[in-house]
Amino acid sequence: MQGDEACAEGAIAAGCNYYAGYPITPASEIMEHICRRFADLEGRVFIQMEDEIGSMASVIGAAWAGAKAMTATSGPGLSLMLENIGYALITETPCVVVDVQRAGPSTGQATRPAQGDVMQARWGAHGDYEIIVLAPWSVSEMYTETIRAFNLAERFRVPVILLSDEAVGHLRENFAVPPLTRVYHREKEVGSPPFGSSEVPPMPAFGEGARLLVTGSTHDEWGYRRTSDAHAQASLVERLVSKVRNHLDEVTAVERYLCNGELDVLLVSFGFTARSALGAAREAREAGRRVGLLRLRTLWPFPEDEVRQTAAGARYVLVAEMNRGQVLREVQRVAPNAVGYHKTDGEVITSDEILVAMGNLG
Amino acid sequence: MVVPLGSTASILKYIRPKSFPTPFCPGCGHGILMGAILRAIDELGLDMDSMLFVSGIGCGGWIPSPHFNADTLHVTHGRPVAFATGAVLFNPKLNVVVIGGDGDIASIGGNHLIHAARRNLDMTVICANNSIYGMTGGQVTPTTPLGAMTATTPKGNPEPPFDLSRLVAAAGASYVARYSVWHIRPLIKALQKALLHKGFAFVEVLSSCPTQFGRRNDLPTPARMLRHFKETCVPISRAKDMSPEELAGKTLIGEFVG
Numbered sequence: 001m002q003g004d005e006a007c008a009e010g011a012i013a014a015g016c017n018y019y020a021g022y023p024i025t026p027a028s029e030i031m032e033h034i035c036r037r038f039a040d041l042e043g044r045v046f047i048q049m050e051d052e053i054g055s056m057a058s059v060i061g062a063a064w065a066g067a068k069a070m071t072a073t074s075g076p077g078l079s080l081m082l083e084n085i086g087y088a089l090i091t092e093t094p095c096v097v098v099d100v101q102r103a104g105p106s107t108g109q110a111t112r113p114a115q116g117d118v119m120q121a122r123w124g125a126h127g128d129y130e131i132i133v134l135a136p137w138s139v140s141e142m143y144t145e146t147i148r149a150f151n152l153a154e155r156f157r158v159p160v161i162l163l164s165d166e167a168v169g170h171l172r173e174n175f176a177v178p179p180l181t182r183v184y185h186r187e188k189e190v191g192s193p194p195f196g197s198s199e200v201p202p203m204p205a206f207g208e209g210a211r212l213l214v215t216g217s218t219h220d221e222w223g224y225r226r227t228s229d230a231h232a233q234a235s236l237v238e239r240l241v242s243k244v245r246n247h248l249d250e251v252t253a254v255e256r257y258l259c260n261g262e263l264d265v266l267l268v269s270f271g272f273t274a275r276s277a278l279g280a281a282r283e284a285r286e287a288g289r290r291v292g293l294l295r296l297r298t299l300w301p302f303p304e305d306e307v308r309q310t311a312a313g314a315r316y317v318l319v320a321e322m323n324r325g326q327v328l329r330e331v332q333r334v335a336p337n338a339v340g341y342h343k344t345d346g347e348v349i350t351s352d353e354i355l356v357a358m359g360n361l362g
Numbered sequence: 363m364v365v366p367l368g369s370t371a372s373i374l375k376y377i378r379p380k381s382f383p384t385p386f387c388p389g390c391g392h393g394i395l396m397g398a399i400l401r402a403i404d405e406l407g408l409d410m411d412s413m414l415f416v417s418g419i420g421c422g423g424w425i426p427s428p429h430f431n432a433d434t435l436h437v438t439h440g441r442p443v444a445f446a447t448g449a450v451l452f453n454p455k456l457n458v459v460v461i462g463g464d465g466d467i468a469s470i471g472g473n474h475l476i477h478a479a480r481r482n483l484d485m486t487v488i489c490a491n492n493s494i495y496g497m498t499g500g501q502v503t504p505t506t507p508l509g510a511m512t513a514t515t516p517k518g519n520p521e522p523p524f525d526l527s528r529l530v531a532a533a534g535a536s537y538v539a540r541y542s543v544w545h546i547r548p549l550i551k552a553l554q555k556a557l558l559h560k561g562f563a564f565v566e567v568l569s570s571c572p573t574q575f576g577r578r579n580d581l582p583t584p585a586r587m588l589r590h591f592k593e594t595c596v597p598i599s600r601a602k603d604m605s606p607e608e609l610a611g612k613t614l615i616g617e618f619v620g
Contacts, residue, residue, distance in 0.1 A: 060448065214433075
């Protein structure tokens, strides 16, 4: 199965029952597969909207009507969606946005992989907020991490971005569909404040008698606009940030490969590039060099504790990514000796290239 | 005491008590439109628990949010029709009403408007058209009349305006009507038809903005603006028998598609 198709299947398994999208390479297969599959399923709504802005808007409208809603796009589409992703952040709307990255900026290379949207996914909307971004590296994870994205969105009432790339999205691999361990559903309660009191407030749907007052403006716990109220703004932003940061144990996921004992080189990577990094680490181990890999399965909130601890025992830290160093700078905050191997030519980074880069260290 | 349907006393129950006073300027037509919408709902006996009001940014967006005591979704600039699309497609039992200004609905939101009309989605879109960006200081919009003075057309608007009702009708809406806040009884009737209509219903409401539009265009008082609607609006039925010369500068009102 293809990565994009596995993403669609994962969404269906997670209970996704609303999909709105707009065609874009290399993400279109997600929309096409969902469309085909929804046609034979009860209670699932699909629409191809007029653009990405409308797609994201209708996803949020559906989520407030009670849906588990999703859209998928690539970098140019994510740029268009970001204002409404900001709206989802301030209104605490659970939803999933898949970004199958391609090389940019702008139209760039539509059919080539890149990992240049790391910072856009984190900071693309304006203002202060915390967002969750996951980075799958396989077809199997396009399935499982899409489910995790929905569960985290429902758990924390936050938009979750699944940050994939063309190489993973168009990759074909066999994978065993895992048994579902848990699908999380948002808490509902009519009559309690939907925007405050608790860390993650309950969220009733439209039409359930809650007479919801939902606004993208600064608001109090019942949704009344409080745009001149310094305390309302400060406490709202503080809660939007802390409700995620207080639960990093539920959000953060990293994987360590060959990281036992003292390390000569710690490779840090994510997405498709981490596969090449693992290959390089294995080859280096066979050649007698102590090399390990830290793979970032959650990119945001950035797993800085895990990076700091793992990097502490390594002589060198090498961050491999298909961009000019967006994750490198984050790693350097906690491991100042880290250096990067970057590539932005629309080709994937290979194990051999990482081996050469490691050979150039020290 | 019996409170007559559609009266001021009768519609107060549809308004959130904490939402007064309204943010509208003195003489703003949006208050009249707000009353007309609630009177239409009251006379029809619609259940507010099944209604969803979606609005965007600007004075028009504040008509339902926070005033209306129902589910309200106050969204990003220009996008209320797209947000409403998701809500009504996922839950067709919702009676979805979009309320926004001409800048919101017809300028930044113009693409969503024509596509929702083309799809004939089951929603009512009410455009409070005051031909100006009111909240941001009186800039030109796609419905500002040719030659009109605004904050960004110091020599008069050089661009012809959209005829919104005909645009939406051409896009495929199955109910389209236009009235002004002067024509209050036919407006309420049109709103009622729109609210009951299955499919995409569009009601364009010419609304007065003496603060930003009127004072720049020789219509400086609320009464003068309302009289302007009375003098320049011509029912479609009467316009059939009028010459192009007689119709110059006039605005057609009535049902365009019904």
